[in-house]
Amino acid sequence: MTAPIAPADLRSAMILASVRRAFMEKGFDGASMQDLAREAGMSVGNFYRYFPSKAAIVEALITGDLTDLERDFSDILVSPNPMGRLRQTIKRHVEDSLCNGEGRLWAEITAVSLRKPEIAVIVGQMEIALVRNLTTVFSISSGLPLTDVIDRYAAHASFVVMMVMASSMQACDAGKQNADLTALVLRTINQTLDEIPQMTLKG
Amino acid sequence: MTAPIAPADLRSAMILASVRRAFMEKGFDGASMQDLAREAGMSVGNFYRYFPSKAAIVEALITGDLTDLERDFSDILVSPNPMGRLRQTIKRHVEDSLCNGEGRLWAEITAVSLRKPEIAVIVGQMEIALVRNLTTVFSISSGLPLTDVIDRYAAHASFVVMMVMASSMQACDAGKQNADLTALVLRTINQTLDEIPQMTLKG
């Protein structure tokens, strides 16, 4: 049987979605529980029925992002041309995430993760998941065993992740400057992916 | 005559140096004035004789970093081979800044600058200064007029800055993973700099 989605979980997910705005505008330390509750459209007391503490919200938020990423990759992995699909997903992500506020959140998460070990663990899990997913794509498109790919190209995966993150954290001025920079980022990512061997198709 | 350094300025500079640790460990919002004062080895009240508010400390801290950068570049610009000197300065910076806590501070600054316009202004000035300095180096080593270089290679400069920042914000695990990643970062930076035309030396 499929796991039934508890209504409370659904509610929690909706709360997490609304709460992002408050965190974007004020930061994790700057946003108060009052702010979060207001943004979620409920009272402070009721808020605590869904999340036992402020720290729990932050952790749930990051964990939720990890779930989203897994979903993106499951799409990529089942596609007929995973590597091509990966490239276009990254392109879209880099071009869209410029001014949508998602970068603010990631900058916040990065800063906190370098400071708080318990957050570092969660972010570390996410990066491990990303690298595993990326190397899996590499493995499929190259035909090499996953273990070999991890040995040789894990750093390539990390590097791509780093570039995507970094470009999402750029200040958005919507000028030529940013467009040129985005182009350079995408070119570099593509060059990095070009270094992964490709399986020669048999006719 | 050289501008005399007021003792108060010297003291402020020392306070800024000591205060970095508190900000690294707790973040800009997380560190209290009591924390900062304790780290600076003085009472809270006395602390306010040197900085009128918490925001002023943050701004002074970032501005101080800008001054440091200008000093680095003045060394580079007067060297006989500015481009080579630039490469080795970047290499040293990327390799050293991995686990020394400077990345924590930059992650914090990045996050705040995406959130607070007044901080964004200061960080923006720093990035402008960096790009101007880098393009000046490009201009010298290529022989092209500065305006041309800015037109064509400002994005290259921004890109290099972005890479250096991003790699300093990586979590430090001191393993093979990080070493490989750093190698990729440095390779990419060098490739980017290779695209700047070099003046042919005349014998």
Add this chain to the structure above:
DNA sequence: ACGGCAAGAATGAACGTTCATTCATGCATT
């Protein structure tokens, strides 16, 4: 050499505010 004294460096308790968290209470629905 020495007591008196102004100047300002330094202190930490106090202030008003805001924070995360809790709890007594109300309002449906059964």
Add this chain to the structure above:
DNA sequence: AATGCATGAATGAACGTTCATTCTTGCCGT
């Protein structure tokens, strides 16, 4: 009547900031 969801006022701790006060220093007339 009873159960579960929701409220927002209450609580105590901690925050940034201020301020009355105490130390430290160096100079003065003697």
